[in-house]
Amino acid sequence: xxxxxRLDYGFNAFxxxxxxxxxxxxRRRDRTKRTVDDNQFCAFELLASLxxxxxxxxxxxxxxxxxxxxxxxxxxxxxxxxxxxYDDKPLKxxxxxxxxxxxxxxxxxxxxxxxxxxxxxxxxENNAKMQSAYSQQTxxxxxxxxxxxxxxYGSFPGDLDGFSPNFGExxxxxCDNGVKREREAKGLESGSFVVANNCPLKDQLHLSMTFxxxxxxxxxxxxxxxxDSVPNASFSRHRNNVKLGSRDDEEKFSRFNKxxxxxxxxxxxxxxxxxxxxxxxxxxxxxxxxxxxFEHFRADGGIKPLLRKRxxxxxxxxxxxxxxxxxxxxxxxxxxxxxxxxxxxxSVSNSPEKVKNENKSSSxxxxxxxxxxxxxxxxxxxxxxxxxxxxxLSIKSFRIxxxxxxxxxxxxxxxxxxxVMEAVTALLGGRIRVGVLFQGKKVRDDSRTLSQSGISxxxxxxxxxxxxxxxxxIAPPPLYSEEHTLLLPCGAAPQNLTSSLTTVNPPLLxxxxxxxxxxxxxxxxxxxxxxxQKISESRALVPxxxxxxxxxxxxxxxxxxxxxxxxxxxTRRPFSVSEVEALVQAVEELGTGRWRDVKLRAFENADHRTxxxxxxxxxxxxxxxKISPQQRRGEPVPQKLLDRVMTAHAYxxxxxxxxxxxxxxxxxxxxxxxxxxxxxxxxxxxVSM
DNA sequence: TTTAGGG
DNA sequence: CCCTAAA
Numbered sequence: 001x002x003x004x005x006r007l008d009y010g011f012n013a014f015x016x017x018x019x020x021x022x023x024x025x026x027r028r029r030d031r032t033k034r035t036v037d038d039n040q041f042c043a044f045e046l047l048a049s050l051x052x053x054x055x056x057x058x059x060x061x062x063x064x065x066x067x068x069x070x071x072x073x074x075x076x077x078x079x080x081x082x083x084x085x086y087d088d089k090p091l092k093x094x095x096x097x098x099x100x101x102x103x104x105x106x107x108x109x110x111x112x113x114x115x116x117x118x119x120x121x122x123x124x125e126n127n128a129k130m131q132s133a134y135s136q137q138t139x140x141x142x143x144x145x146x147x148x149x150x151x152x153y154g155s156f157p158g159d160l161d162g163f164s165p166n167f168g169e170x171x172x173x174x175c176d177n178g179v180k181r182e183r184e185a186k187g188l189e190s191g192s193f194v195v196a197n198n199c200p201l202k203d204q205l206h207l208s209m210t211f212x213x214x215x216x217x218x219x220x221x222x223x224x225x226x227x228d229s230v231p232n233a234s235f236s237r238h239r240n241n242v243k244l245g246s247r248d249d250e251e252k253f254s255r256f257n258k259x260x261x262x263x264x265x266x267x268x269x270x271x272x273x274x275x276x277x278x279x280x281x282x283x284x285x286x287x288x289x290x291x292x293x294f295e296h297f298r299a300d301g302g303i304k305p306l307l308r309k310r311x312x313x314x315x316x317x318x319x320x321x322x323x324x325x326x327x328x329x330x331x332x333x334x335x336x337x338x339x340x341x342x343x344x345x346x347s348v349s350n351s352p353e354k355v356k357n358e359n360k361s362s363s364x365x366x367x368x369x370x371x372x373x374x375x376x377x378x379x380x381x382x383x384x385x386x387x388x389x390x391x392x393l394s395i396k397s398f399r400i401x402x403x404x405x406x407x408x409x410x411x412x413x414x415x416x417x418x419x420v421m422e423a424v425t426a427l428l429g430g431r432i433r434v435g436v437l438f439q440g441k442k443v444r445d446d447s448r449t450l451s452q453s454g455i456s457x458x459x460x461x462x463x464x465x466x467x468x469x470x471x472x473x474i475a476p477p478p479l480y481s482e483e484h485t486l487l488l489p490c491g492a493a494p495q496n497l498t499s500s501l502t503t504v505n506p507p508l509l510x511x512x513x514x515x516x517x518x519x520x521x522x523x524x525x526x527x528x529x530x531x532x533q534k535i536s537e538s539r540a541l542v543p544x545x546x547x548x549x550x551x552x553x554x555x556x557x558x559x560x561x562x563x564x565x566x567x568x569x570x571t572r573r574p575f576s577v578s579e580v581e582a583l584v585q586a587v588e589e590l591g592t593g594r595w596r597d598v599k600l601r602a603f604e605n606a607d608h609r610t611x612x613x614x615x616x617x618x619x620x621x622x623x624x625x626k627i628s629p630q631q632r633r634g635e636p637v638p639q640k641l642l643d644r645v646m647t648a649h650a651y652x653x654x655x656x657x658x659x660x661x662x663x664x665x666x667x668x669x670x671x672x673x674x675x676x677x678x679x680x681x682x683x684x685x686x687v688s689m
Numbered sequence: 690t691t692t693a694g695g696g
Numbered sequence: 697c698c699c700t701a702a703a
Contacts, residue, residue, distance in 0.1 A: 569697055596691060611691070616697065619694085 391450055391457050393464065437465035573608055575617050580637055583614055583621070584644045592618065592652045621645045 407416055436443040440463070443453050450456065455464055575583070586602035595611035603609040624632055625642035 572697075593692075595693095612693095613697075615693075 389457075391455055391461065393461060395466065434466050439463040570608070574634055577635065577637060577641070579603075579606075579609075580617070580621065580641055583617060584641055584648065587618060587652070588644065588648045591655065592649065593656065618645075618649075622649045625649075 407419060411419075438453060438455055443455075445453075455461075582602040583598065586598040590597050590601065595615045598614050599609065599611040603614060621637070621642070622645055624637060625646045629636075629639070
């Protein structure tokens with residue numbers, strides 16, 4: 001009966017490919033060895049032929065900068081050691097690191113960096129500089145050479161598995177010593193970054209030919225553009241940071257990784273997205289700022305090129321995981337330094353006596369938007385002539401909150417100053433407003449008088465605090481919805497305030513509404529760092545005198561941030577009609593219980609479509625088909641397709657039911673005669689046909 | 690890792 | 697899309 005029904009549904013054409021599937025282990029094997037062999041030679045050859053050239057160019061470009069000349073030598077040494085130590089370090093990881101590190105370098109504009117304990121970071125930095133040098137000096141021959149590098153580079157990450165057995169040897173063969181090898185790595189990375197701008201199209205094509213998909217990192221564009229930005233312009237850095245932290249970027253990053261994975265020979269693609277999710281799910285970002293952690297990362301996150309066992313995969317996964325992780329960390333790092341970074345001990349002090357001058361000088365360097373602070377300070381100055389009924393406060397200093405800064409030990413004092421200056425400038429340049437805390441609570445009502453608020457000279461003014469907060473920019477809704485702050489308009493000085501005043505500052509976020517997205521991240525990561533870093537330590541940086549209520553109020557806020565971060569989704573990517581078509585087609589042929597196969601058949605090259613996605617889409621398609629056209633939304637799916645969806649859905653659910661019935665047939669037959677529950681069950685499955 | 694389903 | 701129990 002079921003069979004006839006099936007005919008009714010017009011499924012004659014369906015190839016009943018519900019053949020028992022081979023064990024996964026076998027199925028998996030089917031998909032292997034596809035890309036590697038073909039590409040192997042190519043990549044090796046490129047690598048080999050370019051190694052020398054690359055080396056030269058690396059040297060020349062690095063040496064072009066005098067200040068970097070020394071670094072180069074020095075770092076070269078370090079790096080060699082490191083390379084040896086972490087021989088199995090995944091190259092891909094490297095690349096990503098440098099991406100991130102570059103951010104921090106550009107952001108802080110450090111000029112020197114040499115420290116054994118900061119090997120890794122420094123190393124990266126240097127690379128970043130080299131990249132910079134590359135991008136600026138790349139011309140003529142170098143250009144094409146770099147492009148080729150990119151080709152070689154492209155082959156690395158993807159072939160870690162398939163290639164890896166030879167990878168180490170390859171490197172050893174090409175590079176006589178660690179230095180060369182390292183430089184080569186640098187070159188590869190540099191090339192990959194520069195390529196986006198300079199590489200002729202044909203090179204890109206070459207890439208595409210060599211590898212299944214567009215190997216060129218999607219991040220290239222942004223990186224390239226970044227190197228265009230003026231290193232000294234803090235605001236441009238802002239922009240870059242925002243960009244870096246943008247969802248899109250993240251998304252692309254993921255894709256970048258996945259792309260790489262696709263070249264793996266003996267295992268299905270890694271779902272980086274999933275890993276990301278796991279990361280996001282993890283309670284806290286392990287944003288430990290200690291640079292030593294980088295080394296740690298190195299040590300345990302590496303991949304043994306020669307390993308092919310499952311374990312190796314695990315390592316690789318972990319590595320990838322960590323890579324992502326690390327990128328995150330680095331990103332965080334750089335953003336912190338750039339964004340609201342400052343140095344804790346360097347509080348922005350405005351003693352009453354100096355207020356005027358400070359204002360003066362401030363107004364030079366600060367944007368007009370900082371007038372709120374100026375106003376506050378002026379008012380404060382005016383407080384000297386306070387009378388009895390006046391609350392007397394003395395703002396000794398405004399501390400910049402949640403300060404966290406990280407510079408290599410080898411950084412010069414000058415660069416440190418610059419870094420701090422830039423951070424502070426960026427901070428003050430934004431819209432800042434002042435919040436008033438009293439007895440641990442925000443004083444929300446701006447219209448209330450001080451006495452109404454309980455703020456009087458009689459009271460313990462230690463309970464009064466001010467906070468610096470992000471300005472009127474579109475405040476992050478969940479985070480600051482409760483933050484009621486007192487925005488002091490220019491010239492509208494607060495009541496005369498004298499007397500000692502404790503100031504505590506909540507996280508001062510950024511000024512730009514546009515930057516909100518990244519702001520979240522930065523804030524959260526920032527707090528994570530502090531969290532992970534032992535409160536005591538962070539307190540040293542952010543001395544929050546007397547009233548630590550602020551810290552309390554910060555906690556929930558950050559949880560909100562974290563929440564928002566956790567909640568982050570992939571960018572939505574509505575299925576196009578053609579995708580639906582492909583999906584329907586595949587499901588018609590494969591059924592509804594083989595999403596992995598569906599994925600492989602119809603979406604193998606769609607990295608962003610997981611089998612879960614496909615399954616979900618099918619689910620919604622079925623639903624869509626069931627509802628009236630008026631209720632449907634989004635890009636309309638052709639009714640014809642929906643019909644097919646219904647048909648296929650009906651068929652396969654029936655099929656499934658039939659299978660189940662079959663499966664239980666023996667049991668059912670036996671009990672059927674009894675006409676009880678089992679009989680009912682049979683009837684149901686029949687009905688559903 | 691995949692499947693299956695609820696959220 | 698996300699999350700996750702189960703397989």
